[in-house]
Amino acid sequence: MSVEPLIRVRDLQLSLPDMARKPLFGPAPRIEILKGLSFDLPRGAITGIVGESGSGKTTAGRALVRLLQPTGGSITFKGQDITHLSETSLKPLRRDLQMIFQDPMSSLNPRHTIGRIIANPMERYGVPNARQRALETLERVGLPASFAGRFPHELSGGQRQRVGIARAVALDPAFILADEIVSGLDVSSQAQVLTLLRQLAQDMNLTIAFISHDLSVIRNVCSQVIVLNQGLIAEAGPCRQVFDAPQSPITQTLIDAIPLPEIDESWFDTVKV
Amino acid sequence: MTVPTLEIQSLTLGLKGGARLLRDVSLSVKPGEVHALVGESGAGKSMIGKAVLGVLPPSVQTLSGSINLQGNQLDALSPAARRQAVASVASLIPQDPLTALNPSRRIGPQITDRLIKRLGWKADDAQRRALELLDRVRIRDPQRVMASYPHELSGGMRQRVLIAAAFAPRPKLIVADEPTTALDVTVQKQILALIRELQQQEQTAVLFVTHDMGVVAKISQRVSVLFAGKVMESSDTADIFSHPKHPYTQALIMATPRYTHPDEALRPVPAELIAQLQREIAADDRGAAHVR
Numbered sequence: 001m002s003v004e005p006l007i008r009v010r011d012l013q014l015s016l017p018d019m020a021r022k023p024l025f026g027p028a029p030r031i032e033i034l035k036g037l038s039f040d041l042p043r044g045a046i047t048g049i050v051g052e053s054g055s056g057k058t059t060a061g062r063a064l065v066r067l068l069q070p071t072g073g074s075i076t077f078k079g080q081d082i083t084h085l086s087e088t089s090l091k092p093l094r095r096d097l098q099m100i101f102q103d104p105m106s107s108l109n110p111r112h113t114i115g116r117i118i119a120n121p122m123e124r125y126g127v128p129n130a131r132q133r134a135l136e137t138l139e140r141v142g143l144p145a146s147f148a149g150r151f152p153h154e155l156s157g158g159q160r161q162r163v164g165i166a167r168a169v170a171l172d173p174a175f176i177l178a179d180e181i182v183s184g185l186d187v188s189s190q191a192q193v194l195t196l197l198r199q200l201a202q203d204m205n206l207t208i209a210f211i212s213h214d215l216s217v218i219r220n221v222c223s224q225v226i227v228l229n230q231g232l233i234a235e236a237g238p239c240r241q242v243f244d245a246p247q248s249p250i251t252q253t254l255i256d257a258i259p260l261p262e263i264d265e266s267w268f269d270t271v272k273v
Numbered sequence: 274m275t276v277p278t279l280e281i282q283s284l285t286l287g288l289k290g291g292a293r294l295l296r297d298v299s300l301s302v303k304p305g306e307v308h309a310l311v312g313e314s315g316a317g318k319s320m321i322g323k324a325v326l327g328v329l330p331p332s333v334q335t336l337s338g339s340i341n342l343q344g345n346q347l348d349a350l351s352p353a354a355r356r357q358a359v360a361s362v363a364s365l366i367p368q369d370p371l372t373a374l375n376p377s378r379r380i381g382p383q384i385t386d387r388l389i390k391r392l393g394w395k396a397d398d399a400q401r402r403a404l405e406l407l408d409r410v411r412i413r414d415p416q417r418v419m420a421s422y423p424h425e426l427s428g429g430m431r432q433r434v435l436i437a438a439a440f441a442p443r444p445k446l447i448v449a450d451e452p453t454t455a456l457d458v459t460v461q462k463q464i465l466a467l468i469r470e471l472q473q474q475e476q477t478a479v480l481f482v483t484h485d486m487g488v489v490a491k492i493s494q495r496v497s498v499l500f501a502g503k504v505m506e507s508s509d510t511a512d513i514f515s516h517p518k519h520p521y522t523q524a525l526i527m528a529t530p531r532y533t534h535p536d537e538a539l540r541p542v543p544a545e546l547i548a549q550l551q552r553e554i555a556a557d558d559r560g561a562a563h564v565r
Contacts, residue, residue, distance in 0.1 A: 053428070053457045157314070186313040186484055187528040191539035194530075213457040219532035220539055243532055257458040259465075259487030261529045263514050267491050271466045273411050 004079060005040035006175060006207040007064060012037040013072030014063055033059045035231040036073065041175070046201055046208040048218035048239070050254060051228035057211045060228065061177045064209055065097040066090055078174065095125045098168035102180040104160035108152040108167075114138070115148030118167050125171060137170040138163075141196060158189025162196065169200055179211045194221050216258055219243055227251045276344075277301035278445045278478035279325065284338035285561075286320060286329070286502070293558060294320050294333060295502040302446065302495070305476040307469075309489040309510065311525070312499035313542075318482045320502070322448040325480065327359050343445050360391050364439035366468070368451040370431035374423040381419035384438045392442055399441075406437035410467050429460040433467065440471050447472065450482045465492050486529045490514055498522045501554050520546055 014034040022028035033056050041047050041064075051057045062068045064075065066082055074083045082093065101107040108117055115134050122130035135145045141162040152160055161181060168176050178197065182190040198221055201208055212218050218225055219239055226236040227248060234248040246252045256270045279302040286295040295317045302308040310318040323329050325340055327347070340347045345358045367373040374383055381403060388399035407415035410433040423431055432452065439447055449468060453461040469492060472479050481492055489496050489510060497507040498521060506519035517523045524542040531537070 052459050187486070187525060188313060188542040191528045191530070191541040194539050195541070214530075215458070216530040216532040219535045220530045220537075239535065243535070253459055255532065257462040258532060259458075259462070259485065259491045260531050260533065261486035261490050261514065261526050262531075263490055263511050268462075268466050268469065271462050273463045273466050273470075 003043065006043045006078065007041040007209075008076040009040070009064070009073070010038050010076075011073035012060070012063060012070055012075065014059055014068060014070050016059075016068075033231055034063065034070075037228075037231075037233055038073075039226055039233065039236055041207055041209060042224075043207050044201075044205045045224060046198070046206075046210050046222045048222035048225040049209055049211045049228065050213060050215060050218055050225060051234075052250075052254070053213070054230075055228040056231040057213075057228050058179055061099075061179050061209055061211050065099055065175075065177050067099075095121075095171050096174040097177070098171055098173040098175065099177040099179065100161075100164045100168050100181050103184055104157070104164045105152060108160060108163060110152055112151075113148060114143075114150050114152070114155070114163050117152070117163060118148075118170050121167060122170055127171070133170060134166075137166045140169070140200070141166045142192075156189070157185050158192055161185065161189070161193050165193070165197065165200070169204065169206070172204070174207060176206055176208045177211070178208055180213070181210075182217060183212070183214070190217070197221065214258070215243075215254055216260070227254065275303045277303050277341075278343055279480065280341040281321070281325070282339050282341075284321070284324060284340065285336040286317075286324060286333055287336050288332055289334055293336075293502055295324070296554065296557065298338070298497075298499075298502070298504055300497050300504070300507060302478040302480055304445065304478050305473065306495060307472065307479040307481050307493040309481045309483060309493035309496040310499060311483055311486060311489050311496060313484060313525075315501075316499040317502035318484075318499050319450055321499075322365070322450050322480055322482055325359075325446070326363060326365060326448055327355055360387070361442070362444060363446040363448065364442060364444040366435055366439045366447060366449040366452045369455050370428055370435055371455070373435055374431060376423050378422070379419065380421050380423065380426075380434055384419075384434070384441055387438075388442055402441050403437065406441050407434070409440075409471060410434075410437045412437070429456060429463065432456060432460075432464050436464070436467055436471065440475060440477070443475065444477060446478045446480065448480045448482070451484070453488065454484075461488075468492070486526050498525065500550055503554060503557075505550075521550060 012034050013036055015030040015032045017028035018031040019028055037060060049057045049060060063070050070083050074081055118134040118137055119130040122133060135148055138145055138147055143162055182193050210222055222239055224238050225242050227234045229250040234250045235242060246255060282299050284295055284298045287293045298321060310321055312318045343362045347355050350358060384403040385399035388394040389396055404415045407418055412418050412433055453464050483489060493510045496510045496513050498505045500521050505521045513522060517526055524546055527540045528542055530539055
């Protein structure tokens with residue numbers, strides 16, 4: 001039971017400058033985004049992070065991969081404290097901390113071929129046979145190897161998101177941050193991308209933080225879930241427990257807000273406009 | 274028998290000298306009814322709304338069919354008459370509340386301009402109507418919001434402003450083009466509830482474009498399922514969910530994840546089904562070309 005989690009977060013705090021209220025001279029006032037989060041990301045598990053917009057879910061994710069510098073608390077990755085590591089010291093860890101973004105059109109370089117997009121990071125980390133591995137990874141995410149010669153704009157949204165996944169998994173990382181990766185996709189592409197992610201996570205024993213505002217999606221792909229509200233954890237636990245017996249009103253509100261594809265005359269009864 | 278607010282008959286649209294965008298689409302919307310247009314991206318659902326509002330891109334032409342809006346046969350009118358006929362009867366609730374408002378103008382005139390300049394309302398009446406609608410979409414301090422710029426409001430607030438603006442001219446028809454896609458689920462539910470409330474109070478007909486079968490189930494009484502610009506199935510929303518007839522409708526429902534069924538594998542629309550539908554549509558197109 002006492003297996004060390006891949007990532008351990010304790011009392012994570014993060015504030016950012018509020019540029020909207022910055023005076024002409026002098027520093028911008030800081031706005032507290034994360035107000036003390038503590039949670040573990042167990043190895044090989046997909047953990048959902050959910051909350052309303054402004055709850056801090058994206059900021060929490062960015063802190064996990066150290067795109068943002070926490071202002072307090074600690075993040076431990078594989079037993080190593082990475083909270084305040086400099087970019088230089090982070091460099092050897094970067095390969096293990098990969099991310100997939102919401103909008104693959106803006107996160108894939110439009111002037112590079114798909115093959116180059118996937119191979120480039122591998123070359124940077126000195127992975128041998130990067131080109132060959134890129135082709136293999138394409139097939140692994142269900143795209144034909146011939147796609148290596150195409151450009152992002154020639155692909156559909158679902159195909160582009162597969163490329164985003166391929167770029168991340170090609171490096172064989174320990175951790176992947178997936179931030180709203182299906183929210184721009186049609187349901188059918190969404191189903192394909194989620195099925196793929198689940199399969200890869202299982203095959204490669206990936207640890208994934210899966211950020212989404214869609215609790216139905218979270219319930220389908222995650223084993224545990226963290227519900228954020230205004231920079232604090234409102235509730236966390238195994239999905240079954242949180243969904244079957246939500247303890248926090250915000251969890252209940254988020255669940256009630258899901259429009260299930262079935263007729264329910266009383267659905268609007270619970271809304272507070 | 275209620276006269277439909279909107280009646281579209283056999284509408285076929287195509288790119289100039291090229292591909293078809295809508296194929297023989299017929300549907301009607303009665304006063305007080307929400308008719309959902311659902312389908313995946315590229316299915317032509319937004320195109321129907323654009324055709325009704327007369328804002329099709331210049332590259333798109335109407336190949337056949339007719340649109341009747343509140344008794345006006347739109348295609349029989351001159352462009353200017355058509356614009357006036359549409360403006361006095363129909364409104365749009367757009368998808369993206371962040372880009373739909375002019376960032377350099379205050380909210381007030383963005384609601385009242387159309388009433389005054391296009392529809393000939395007195396300034397006082399327009400002002401009063403705008404304040405009333407802002408209040409009805411639960412904006413707490415309507416006076417202050419009227420004097421605000423868009424950037425001072427949150428995304429959800431801006432979408433409320435756009436709903437108020439759409440309902441202000443007392444339209445008979447509202448085209449809601451994915452009005453909640455950019456919002457998170459809790460705000461989405463509030464916005465859907467507001468649209469529903471106003472639409473029921475004012476007995477407005479609504480053409481509701483969405484890709485989300487969940488939203489269809491909650492907001493609409495009628496639904497048309499579109500694939501490649503063709504209506505696959507059109508019926509009462511209750512029937513679509515209890516007895517979906519068309520395999521594509523069934524597939525769309527099956528592909529939508531449900532937190533109540535966590536162990537059900539997510540099922541994409543089967544590739545064979547898509548291939549088969551595309552073959553049928555290609556055959557139809559060849560047939561239509563023959564007749565012409």
